[in-house]
Amino acid sequence: MLTAALSIDIIGITIGLISIYIILKIKKSLGGRVGGALIMFVWGVTFQIFAFSWTIVFSRLALLPKPAIDVHHLLMATGMILFVAAAWKFSKLIQV
Secondary structure, X not given: OOOHHHHHHHHHHHHHHHHHHHHHHHHHXXXXXXXXXXXXXXXXXXXXXXXXXXXXXXXXXXXXXXXXXXXXHHHHHHHHHHHHHHHHHHHHHHHO
């Protein structure tokens, strides 16, 4: 059954995939040190997509039994750390 929460998760995954596509196109045209920072950003978005997918599989649709550890929050936290790392790399580019 398509609920509002499931719809939001699916929209989040779709936006994430489109974002990765756009960022990789930008990276291809820019390359260099900017490309390294963009890759960190892509990994951050990827981990957020994994978190949405985890929620869909284990919570929204309950396709598999929930494991004892809440991987969703680990994926979200890792994604945030990668976003911060990407921002740090971008800040280093400005300082040069």
